[in-house]
Amino acid sequence: MRVCGQWFDTPLRERIMAAVRQEPTLSRRSLAKRVCDWLGWSNPRGEPCLGSARRALAELNRRGAVTLPAANPFPTGPRQAPPPTAAQPESVAAVAGDLATLGPVDLVLVTTAAERATYHQLMAQHPLGDAPLCGAQLRYLFHSAQGYVGAAAFQSASFALKDRDQWIGWNEATRRGNLARVVANARFLIRPGVTVPHLASHLLSQLARRLPGDWEARYGVRPLLLETFVHPDHEGTCYAAAGWQRIGHSAGRRDGVPKALWVRPLTDAARQQLRQGAARVPAERPQTPVSWAEEEFGGLKVWDARLKQRLYHLAEDFWGDAQSRSLTRRCADRARTVAAYRFFRNPRINMQVVLGAHREAVIERMSAHPLVLVPQDTTTLNYTGHRDTAGLGPIGSKVEGGPVGLVLHNSHAFTPAGVPLGVVSAECWARDPAEHQNRREPEVRESGKWLAAYRTLQELAPRVPNTTLVSIGDREADLFELFALARDPATPRLLVRANRGRQREVMSAERLTPLWDHLGGLEVAGRLALHLPRRGAQAARTAELDLRFGPVTLKPPQALKDAPLTLWAVYLRETAPPAGVEGVDWLLLTNVATTDLAAAQERVRWYGARWGIEVFHRTLKTGCQIEERQLGFVARLENCLAIDLVVAWRIYYLTMLGRMDPDAPCTLFFQDPEWKALYSWFHKTTVVPATPPTLQEATRWIAIKGGFQGRKADGHPGTEVLWHGLQKLDVAIEMYLIYHPEERVGWREEYPPGYLRPPADDTS
Numbered sequence: 001m002r003v004c005g006q007w008f009d010t011p012l013r014e015r016i017m018a019a020v021r022q023e024p025t026l027s028r029r030s031l032a033k034r035v036c037d038w039l040g041w042s043n044p045r046g047e048p049c050l051g052s053a054r055r056a057l058a059e060l061n062r063r064g065a066v067t068l069p070a071a072n073p074f075p076t077g078p079r080q081a082p083p084p085t086a087a088q089p090e091s092v093a094a095v096a097g098d099l100a101t102l103g104p105v106d107l108v109l110v111t112t113a114a115e116r117a118t119y120h121q122l123m124a125q126h127p128l129g130d131a132p133l134c135g136a137q138l139r140y141l142f143h144s145a146q147g148y149v150g151a152a153a154f155q156s157a158s159f160a161l162k163d164r165d166q167w168i169g170w171n172e173a174t175r176r177g178n179l180a181r182v183v184a185n186a187r188f189l190i191r192p193g194v195t196v197p198h199l200a201s202h203l204l205s206q207l208a209r210r211l212p213g214d215w216e217a218r219y220g221v222r223p224l225l226l227e228t229f230v231h232p233d234h235e236g237t238c239y240a241a242a243g244w245q246r247i248g249h250s251a252g253r254r255d256g257v258p259k260a261l262w263v264r265p266l267t268d269a270a271r272q273q274l275r276q277g278a279a280r281v282p283a284e285r286p287q288t289p290v291s292w293a294e295e296e297f298g299g300l301k302v303w304d305a306r307l308k309q310r311l312y313h314l315a316e317d318f319w320g321d322a323q324s325r326s327l328t329r330r331c332a333d334r335a336r337t338v339a340a341y342r343f344f345r346n347p348r349i350n351m352q353v354v355l356g357a358h359r360e361a362v363i364e365r366m367s368a369h370p371l372v373l374v375p376q377d378t379t380t381l382n383y384t385g386h387r388d389t390a391g392l393g394p395i396g397s398k399v400e401g402g403p404v405g406l407v408l409h410n411s412h413a414f415t416p417a418g419v420p421l422g423v424v425s426a427e428c429w430a431r432d433p434a435e436h437q438n439r440r441e442p443e444v445r446e447s448g449k450w451l452a453a454y455r456t457l458q459e460l461a462p463r464v465p466n467t468t469l470v471s472i473g474d475r476e477a478d479l480f481e482l483f484a485l486a487r488d489p490a491t492p493r494l495l496v497r498a499n500r501g502r503q504r505e506v507m508s509a510e511r512l513t514p515l516w517d518h519l520g521g522l523e524v525a526g527r528l529a530l531h532l533p534r535r536g537a538q539a540a541r542t543a544e545l546d547l548r549f550g551p552v553t554l555k556p557p558q559a560l561k562d563a564p565l566t567l568w569a570v571y572l573r574e575t576a577p578p579a580g581v582e583g584v585d586w587l588l589l590t591n592v593a594t595t596d597l598a599a600a601q602e603r604v605r606w607y608g609a610r611w612g613i614e615v616f617h618r619t620l621k622t623g624c625q626i627e628e629r630q631l632g633f634v635a636r637l638e639n640c641l642a643i644d645l646v647v648a649w650r651i652y653y654l655t656m657l658g659r660m661d662p663d664a665p666c667t668l669f670f671q672d673p674e675w676k677a678l679y680s681w682f683h684k685t686t687v688v689p690a691t692p693p694t695l696q697e698a699t700r701w702i703a704i705k706g707g708f709q710g711r712k713a714d715g716h717p718g719t720e721v722l723w724h725g726l727q728k729l730d731v732a733i734e735m736y737l738i739y740h741p742e743e744r745v746g747w748r749e750e751y752p753p754g755y756l757r758p759p760a761d762d763t764s
Contacts, residue, residue, distance in 0.1 A: 003056040006039055008065065010288045016057070016066050028054055028071055044180075044220030094193040095146055102196050103145045105203065107210050110139035122151045126189045133186055136219050138211065142190075142203055149199070150190040152207060154215070157182035157227055163248025163261055164227060169275045172303070177280035180221045181273075183211065185228035200238035204264075208242065212266055224270040229259035236262055285360055291316065291671070296422075296646055299360035302348055310343045311354065311643070318647045319726070344636040354642035355426055359460070362413055362422030367464045369415055374424055374492070375472040375610040376411035376453045379617045381428075381641075382627050391634030393430030405627075406430055406634065409449040410645070411457065411471070412616055414609045419656045420616065423645050425456040428638050450477045454485055457492045468493065470592070472610050475499040478589070480557055483565050486591055495606055498569075498587040507553045507564055515552065519571035519587060522548040526597045528572065528604060530584070533611055543584050545572045549600040552589075568594040570603050619719050620648040651726070654699060655719050662696030669695060673743050677736035678702065678729055702729060 008016075012035075019034060020026060029050065035041065035057065036048035043049055061068045095102060110119050119139050123130040133139075135156025142150040157179055158164075164182075165175055185207075190200055208226065216222040229250055230236040236246065244264040252258035265271065282301050289295035293315035300308050317336060343349060366372045380395040383405040392404040410426035427449055454471050461469055469492035473482075478499040486494045498504065504515035524546045534540040548571040556562040570588040577583030588607055594600050620626055626644045631637050654669060661668075666675050675698060676688045682701040693701075703717030704710050706725030737743060 003059045006041060006052075006056060008056065008060060009286055010290070012038065013060065013066050016060075020066075020068060024069065026069075028057060028068065031068070032057060046220075094195075095149070096195050099196060099198060099202060102149070102199065105149065105199070105206075106143045107203075107206055108141040108143050109214055110141060115141060118148060119151050119153075122148060122191065123153070123187060123189060125192060126187055128187070131187075136180075136183075136215075137186075138214055138218065140207065140210075148191070149194045149196075150203070151187070152185065152189065152203070153187040154183050154211060154226075155186045156180075157184045158250075161227075161248075161250065161261065163250075164263065167247045167263070168225075168271050171279075173279035173281055174275060174277065176303070178274045178277040180219075181224045181277065183215060183223045183226055185226055188228070198241070201241035204238060204242035204244070208264055208266060224266050224273055226264040226266065228262050230262060231259055232257065236260055239264075285357075292650065293319075296361050296650075297354070297357045300357040301353060304348070307343070307346065307348065310339050311357075314340055314343060315643055315646065318643055319650065319730075341631075344631060344639045345633075349639050350635070351426065351428060351638040351642045354639065355423055355645065358423060358642075358646050359425075362424060363460055363463050365421045366413055366467055366469075369421075369467055371416055371468045371470070372421065372464075373414045373416060373470050373472055373606055373609040374411050374457055375414070375613045376409065376425075376450065376477070377474065377610065377613045377617070378407065378409045378449065378476070379621075381406045381408055381621075383629075383637075386630050389630070389632060389634065389637065391430050394433055395431070399433050406637065407446075408617075408641070409453065410613075411453045412613050412649070414612050415660075416605070416609070417660050418609065418612055419660050420612060420649055420652050422649050422653075424460070425453045426642070426645060427452060428641060430634055447476075447479060450479060450482050451485060454482060454492070454494075458485075461492050470495055470606060472607060473497070474610060478502050478504075480554070480560060480562065480565065483567065483589070483591065484560075484562055487565075489591075493590065493592045495588060495590040495592065495603060497607065498589050500587075505555045507555050512555060515554070515569070516571075516587065518552065519548055519550070519569055520573075522550055522571070524548055525600065528601055530572070530604065530608075532584070538581065541578070541581075543574050543577070545574050545584055547572055547597070547600055547604070549594050549597075549603075567591055568603075570594060570600045572604060615719070616648060616652055619652050620644060622720070651719050651722060655717070655722055658696050658699035659716050662694060664695045665692045666695045666698035667692050670698060673737055673740070674729070674733055676740075676743075677733040680736060681705070681729070681732040702726060705729070 015038065016031065016035065019031060032050050032053035033048055035053045036050065041049050041053060057066070057068060060066045108115065110116055116139070119141060120130050122141070133153055133155040137153065137155045140152045141148055142152070159179070160175070170178070188200070188204070211226070212223050226244075228239065228244075230239065236244070239262045240246070242264070244262045246260055246262050248261045249258040250261055267273065282303055285298035286294060289298055291312065293312040297308070297311050297315060300311060302308065313336065317340075382395060382403055383389055383392055384403045387404065392406065394402055395405045395407065396402045406428050407430070408426065408428050411424045413421035413424050415421065450473060457469055457471055471492050471494050473494075473496045475497050476499070477496045482496070483494060486492065498515065500516060505512040506515055506518040526547050528545045528547050530543050530545055532541055532543055550569060552567055552569045554565045554567060556564060567589050568591070570590070572584055572586040572588070574583035574585070586607075588603055590603055592603065594603055626641055629637055629640055631640060657664075657669065670678070675692050678698060678701055679688045679693065680686060682705065699722065700708070700710065700717065702725035703721040704725070705728050706721040708717045708721040708725075
């Protein structure tokens with residue numbers, strides 16, 4: 001749980017509660033001090049952030065995450081009058097002339113009560129009045145031999161300014177990391193009656209020299225840039241004379257009047273230093289997630305905590321009713337439906353942001369395996385029945401009047417045993433009708449999807465240094481450029497089924513030989529029995545295959561100025577297929593050394609993992625009903641698809657995990673309220689065992705509730721019966737929690753305040 005910029009996970013909340021129980025008289029201030037010590041929570045000067053810690057504790061107490069003793073009330077008796085302040089300075093008579101006539105003007109940093117009173121008296125004469133300052137702040141008085149001639153105030157910079165951020169070259173991460181080094185000039189006043197030419201620019205120049213040291217002494221951060229706003233009724237001449245630059249305008253959201261935006265760099269390299277300063281990234285994934293949704297999406301790279309909460313709830317809703325075509329049915333009530341539509345159209349959310357959070361969890365699971373297979377494949381999403389959806393493109397051979405929809409290309413991680421680990425990459429696009437089926441330049445061809453997915457795998461490979469990653473593709477992935485990307489043996493490996501239409505040629509000292517002829521001329525190294533799953537009307541069967549393998553050096557295509565590729569080829573051929581069935585004739589290319597029969601057979605088993613991604617696509621379409629979405633715009637469909645991809649993976653994961661690790665406790669997948677509700681529902685009893693059932697038992701009970709017969713000849717339950725059973729289980733869990741409210745604590749927390757209210761700059 002993130003509060004006031006800090007993660008308060010379950011162990012930390014328990015530590016807070018233990019301190020309260022051990023010392024009932026512990027004050028909230030003392031407790032805040034301990035929290036700062038535990039978290040190392042301090043400001044740049046090394047002082048504990050007591051104010052933020054106290055606000056965080058109050059918010060945790062309000063949410064019910066911790067229980068704190070009542071705060072000490074403020075005294076109710078009459079307050080003593082403050083001690084009298086020093087006499088206020090007399091009014092300054094009209095001053096005219098030049099700077100020499102006025103004499104030296106000193107900058108007085110406001111620190112005492114008397115100086116604060118003088119500041120407020122002076123600033124009351126400002127056209128905008130004496131308004132409170134925001135955040136960190138410093139005030140100055142301008143003192144001359146003739147008295148005080150004016151005042152100025154500085155405060156924390158504006159959180160976000162489009163023109164300023166573009167001028168500096170900030171993105172959100174660098175802005176958040178370096179914003180403390182920008183200071184805003186909130187007020188600048190020369191008293192009425194003081195008419196001294198160049199006095200304003202003279203004082204502004206003095207402030208630019210004096211402020212950095214004063215600000216650093218008080219707040220531990222040395223500013224690099226000053227900013228201010230000038231009303232359109234004024235020219236800002238004094239700022240220009242003092243070396244300030246006009247770089248744009250504010251949005252004028254507060255009063256409807258855009259103001260001129262002026263800045264003053266305090267060093268020659270201020271912009272470069274602000275760009276290259278430490279970037280601040282959103283919070284890391286929680287170490288102890290309270291739900292599967294938080295575990296999968298806790299790394300969402302957004303700053304608004306409400307967006308994370310929306311995503312958690314949407315994922316839970318989609319999981320609980322995966323097969324509903326209607327978003328309204330999935331979200332159960334109007335509030336959740338409104339939140340869903342707002343989330344899908346939020347400009348901060350896109351498919352890559354959502355899946356990037358899921359990828360963090362995938363990487364963690366991948367790191368636990370020495371070998372991970374990552375097949376990639378393409379499928380189309382048909383939205384022909386929803387032609388009002390803006391941005392769709394053709395997905396068939398016919399452009400005019402043909403089917404329309406989106407193209408989805410994704411890669412998915414699997415263990416060698418076939419357990420899915422999650423979505424590694426996904427790319428979705430609509431084809432341009434004007435360009436469809438036209439020959440295009442290589443850099444804009446759809447075949448680039450294979451290269452993009454492999455590059456994503458390359459980027460995450462350093463994060464799993466003890467895991468061998470193998471990218472797998474079908475015949476469409478037989479691209480010379482793809483293998484050229486993987487020349488470095490330190491990059492992920494490749495395994496691709498060769499495309500006979502590519503007319504690959506093997507180079508040797510004597511001649512060039514067609515690839516199939518070269519492999520066909522090798523001796524049979526052994527035989528392999530391969531189980532082929534059902535495809536359409538063709539039943540599943542076991543094929544007896546001749547196996548040949550050997551190294552090959554492939555000639556590059558003429559269009560590519562590249563060096564030849566040395567790979568290993570594994571050739572599989574079925575010599576006696578059943579009548580009426582096309583025999584298997586596969587040739588696999590890989591850059592993984594294949595020097596003996598056992599290694600060649602292993603490469604064939606690796607390629608078998610590609611069928612897993614086809615099962616995943618079927619789960620996505622049939623189970624999650626992604627092709628039934630009606631969200632009006634392609635961007636919203638993609639955001640919804642990102643959640644459905646993770647839900648489809650979780651359904652598939654549960655299906656395979658129950659087969660591969662049947663004796664594991666079901667708590668590996670289900671939380672306590674879930675498995676207890678399942679046990680009570682299936683066995684029709686209110687007494688649950690102390691020991692959770694196994695994962696195989698739990699998945700079988702869910703499947704039976706979803707229509708699985710459970711007979712000996714039925715084998716393992718599939719994804720479809722699990723979909724139906726999980727839908728019903730969600731209702732059983734709600735009923736269980738009604739009768740066991742003590743177990744609801746921390747379970748799918750209610751919407752936080754402001755959940756349905758977008759932030760001020762949310763244009764959705």
